[in-house]
Amino acid sequence: MRLLGINLLFQGKAIQSNKSPNLNFRGNLGRTQVDTVSFKGNNERLDQELIDYLKSVKKSEKLDFEKVKKYITDGADPNAKDKNGQTPLHITARSNSTDIIEFLIKSGADANIKDKYSVSPLHEAACFKANEALELLIKNGADVNAKDRDGDTPSHIAAMKGNKEVLETLIRHKADIKAKNQNGATPSDTAAKFEHYDVAQYLRYKMQER
Incomplete structure (x- = not known):
């Protein structure tokens, strides 16, 4: 009987835990659940916009450092991936944009991150003869x-x-x-x-x- 009572107690707690969540409850960061979902959605949008921008710039053109910086400071993930797993660091390594590469790494970009084909930013730099980018990536721990x-x-x-x-x-x-x-x-x-x-x-x- 004692075991039965304990089981009933746990069941009662489980039922209570299934009550509709309070969407207006504020967590440690002062955000409600609605705020959190909105925040996450905004960041994902920024991730996509950053990657789209980087891809849109031709190799012969210079990437806009201030534009990339704004995306990151506004909340874009420096390790964001496209459908092939390519990150901002993969793309900027191809263009030899050392100022942006350095900023991305300082912002948390992984110098050894790989795409779905296991290609690293260093592979990209090697492919596109981006020697300055190559040097900078190695300096920041990229695996040669x-x-x-x-x-x-x-x-x-x-x-x-x-x-x-x-x-x-x-x-x-x-x-x-x-x-x-x-x-x-x-x-x-x-x-x-x-x-x-x-x-x-x-x-x-x-x-x-x-």
Whole structure:
């Protein structure tokens, strides 16, 4: 009987807990539940607007630092993702916008964040020959040996594009140029495959040094 009484007590509390919530109750931040939903919705809108803006700017054009700053200070998430998992840092890394990259990182952007294909901002910088962005990302902890879905490192991507200057930077920061992707190819193999023979030769020489 005592156990039955305890069970009935718990059931009674459960019923009470199912009462309609008080939407006007204010939590620790002074917001009601309605305020919280509205706040979240506004932030998601800002996230989308920030990403849309960054994507809309052509590579030949300069991104507006003040505009990006306003989105972030108004509540946009520096790690917001589009449908492919690309973040503001992925997009700005492509454009070599070091002022914005630095601001995003200071605002909490993850230098090692990956999209749905496991591509990091450093992969993007390597692909688009954004050497200054590459340096800044590495300075802020970006992994020079990060692998994407195909096992390609930033060195593989730079080799594929024939970006020798980027490779020099990666090597200076201890990138593993002997790393193999899922097809068993090194960056040197990748450079040769895409007919960047001078880059392939340079990488083979650097591999012999190690």
